[in-house]
Each structure stands twice: as C-alpha cells, then as structure tokens.
Amino acid sequence: MEAEETEATAERGQLEELNQTTEAEKEQEEPEETACSKKRVVPGIVYLGHVPPRFRPLHVRNLLSAYGEVGRVFFQAEDRFVRRKKKAAASGGKKRPKYSKDYTEGWVEFRDKRVAKRVAASLHNTPMGARRRSPFRYDLWNLKYLHRFTWSHLSEHLAFERQVRRQRLRAEVAQAKRETDFYLRSVERGQRFLAADGDPTRPDRSWAFAQRPTEQELRARKAARPGGRERARLAAAQDQARSNRGLLARIFGAPPPSGSTEEPSLARDV
Template sequence: MFEEESENKAVVKEMAEGEDEAMGLEEVEDDAEEAKTAKKTTIPGIVYLGHIPPRMRPRHVRNMMSVHGEVGRIFLQAEDRFVRKKKKKAGTNAKDFTEGWVEFRDKRVAKLVATSLNNTPMGTRKKNRFHDDLWNMKYLHRFRWMHLSERLAYERQVRQQRMRAEVSQAKRETNFYMQNVEKSKKFAKADRRRAEQPAGDVTTSVERSWKFTQRRTEEEIQAQKARKMDKGDRRQLKQQLARVKEFEQKSQSSRPLLAKIFNTTQARE
C-alpha cells in the first residue's frame, strides 16, 4: 500500500512539473508574440505635405497632426532665396514654406491620416486662419527619414557646387573685363602720343603702337638665302653672272656685223 501511494505521488509530481513547463512555454510564446506586435506597431510612417499655406509654422503642423496620432519629426522646406528677396523688396519679411514631411510613430496611423485628411479643410473652425486652405497629403510607401536626410544632403551639395561655378564664372568675367580695361588704357595712351607728335613722325608712332610684322617680299627672301650660302656658292654665282655679262657684251658687239651682212644680202637680192 505504501509503495502504491509513493508511486501515485511521483506520478502527480511529474504531471505537475509537465504542466509548469507547458505554462512556461506558453508564457515565452506570448512574450515573443507581444514583442513582434510591438515591433510591428513601432514602425514609423512619413506623410508628405504638398501645400504649406503662408504663415504656417512647424508648431502649427504638430498641433494639427498630434490630434490624430503621435507625431515624431517634422521638416518644412523653406522657399527659395530669390523669392524671399522679392518679398523683402515688396515690404513683407515673413518666411514661408513650400512643402513638408511629417513622421508618425505608427505607419498605420500615417496611412489613415493621409487618406482621411487629403483634400479636406485644414481648420475645423471658421475663425482659424487656415480654414480656407486644403490639405494636400500623401503617404510615402517604404520611405524613411534617412532617405529625406540623404536627399537634403545631396541638394545641399548641388547648391554648393552651383555656387562655386557661379563664383568662378564671375571671377573669369571680372578678369576679362580688367584685361580689356588695361588694353583700352594702352590704346588711349598711344592715341595721345600720336596726337602730340608732328605730322612727319606719324608712321613711326603707328609702327610703335601697333607693332605689326609685314610679310617679306621675294627679293628679301632671295637676299636672305644668298646670305646663308657659303663662300664657294657665292663665287660660283659671281662667275655665272660674269659669264652672262660677257655673253651679253659679245652679242651686242656682233649685232652691227650681222646687220651689215643681212643688209647686203637683201640688197643683192
């Protein structure tokens, strides 16, 4: 009897331990499911604002959006500088924004807000300054805040490169202008000197001011070639010229004789 009771107690203990282990496994599974659901619910979502009315600031956007869900980061793109300069000239110094991005802690809330508030009035009350403006919203699928920061960094680099190119172009233009100013001063000095000089020295002043080189003539080219020739070549050239002169003299001396001969022959015929 005692043995049967001890065996029953051992079986009961084993069953109790098995139930405890099963309960522990169920608790671990429940914790894992809760962690998964927490991770799913904590994925943020970003909504794009295509229209920002004048005088709207990030605090206004946060107050309006926080009614629908928990809002994280907000970024509003400022208008261009030339637009602000025009406004300053017109007398308005208010800084306005063109577009914006709003980050919600839960992407499901962001989707719901984008679909429900798109093309609806911004203000719920008529006294609100933004009552007549409409929301222009869109949920950005698979878009994260790091993508926005990368885009802003890229635009900043592009803007800096454009500024460097404009500065270098302005420097080139100023250097070209200064060079032309110096040339005009030199020409003005030359004109004053030409006007002060007498009429006989006009050609010399023109040659000094313009400093141009005229193309050489054929005689100058031949003379330069002759100067470059050796002494032997010069002697040969002189001898040839002397022979040509002798031949010409002989031909001139034989002309009267030939004339007499031909005349006599003609007279006899």
C-alpha cells in the same frame, strides 16, 4: 471513511486538471506575447506638399497628434531671393517691415507607419482647419505617404541639395570673376592702344597684303599679251562650237556608233 477518501481523491484530480489547463493556457499566451514584443513598430513619413502662409510645425503637430503619435517634423523654408522680394514688397516704404518667412513643403514622421498611411489616405484633400474661425479653414491638406522612406533619406537629400547649391554658387562666382577680369584686360588694352596712337615715334604699320586675282583679271592679262586676242577669239569660237554640237546632239540624238555606219557600205560593195 472510504467515502471521504474517494471525495478527496476526486477533488485532487479536479485540481490537477485545472492546474494543467491553466499551465497550457499560460504556455499558449506566452508565445503570443513574445511575438507581439518581437514585432517592431516601424515609423512612417508623410509628405506635406502644400504649406499655407503663417503655417508652422507647431500647427502640424497639434492638428495631426489627434490621429496618432507624431515624431519629428521638418519644414523647408522658401528661397532667400523669394523671401527678400516678399520682404521688399511688404515694406511699402516703411523702415521696419514686419514679415515672417514662409515654408514651401514639409515632412511629418509618425511613430507607426500604419497610422501614417491611414492619416495620408483619410485627410488628403480635406480642410486643414476644423473650426470655423481657423485661419487655415479654406486650405486643403496635400498629404502623401512615402513608401520605404526614412528620416535618414531626408537628411541625405537635404545635404545633397545644400552641396549642389554651394557648387552652383561657386561656379557663378567664378564665371563672374572671369568676365570681370576679361573686361578689365580689354579696358587696359584699349587705353594702351589709344596712348600709343598719338605717339609720333611709333612706326606706321599699314596692313599690306596681296589679294588673289579674279577670273576677269586673269582673262584681261592673257588678252593683253601679244597674240592674246587671237587666242581668245579662237577659244570663244571653240566654246561656241561645243555648245552648238551639244545642242544638236540633244535635239537629234547621239550619232550612231562606227560599226553601224560601216555595214551599209559593205552591203553595197557586195
């Protein structure tokens, strides 16, 4: 009986130890699970810089879904002017040209930014089409991961570009309207001028204005006065003398001051 009791107590102790170890393991696993659940998955956006012709968002989704879960995809369409020009070139005189619009750039959102970083680093400058008969086999991926860039930033950027385009178009329309109004006013003014030019009752408005006399005219007027020739001759002689005096002064130097000229005379007197 005593042996059976000792065996029962030993089994109970082992069971208690196992229960304690399992409870400790569960307690250790619970914080790990809560930490994983608290760790939020942040989406990442990859910028696609090159979009080949006839490349659609569905192609991007099918090609990149093999590397991770792809969320939203947006492609920027080409300008209307370029599209219209290509459409006219593709028509070639036909009535109904078959032309589909192309895209210039795109943005691809991955559910996990780590997958987005890995895809951008591994697929950059690699062929788009893996199969031999793929139409995009000779086009290369041009991918770049946008750090701290969210889809809301893209929406704001597109809205800003749309607003800027509208303002530019509004300014161009206003400028064209001002030029047209100015041209119409000029045409009306010219028509009125031509109509009034043949009217005999219109007074002749000749432009009469007095011009300022020139230097030669002023000298001629002074010379025409009585005694003006003598004054002109004296003025010319004075000008000639001044010029000669200045020439001699430059050749022989300036005359000595008055104090230096008086010293020799004083010395002779002494």
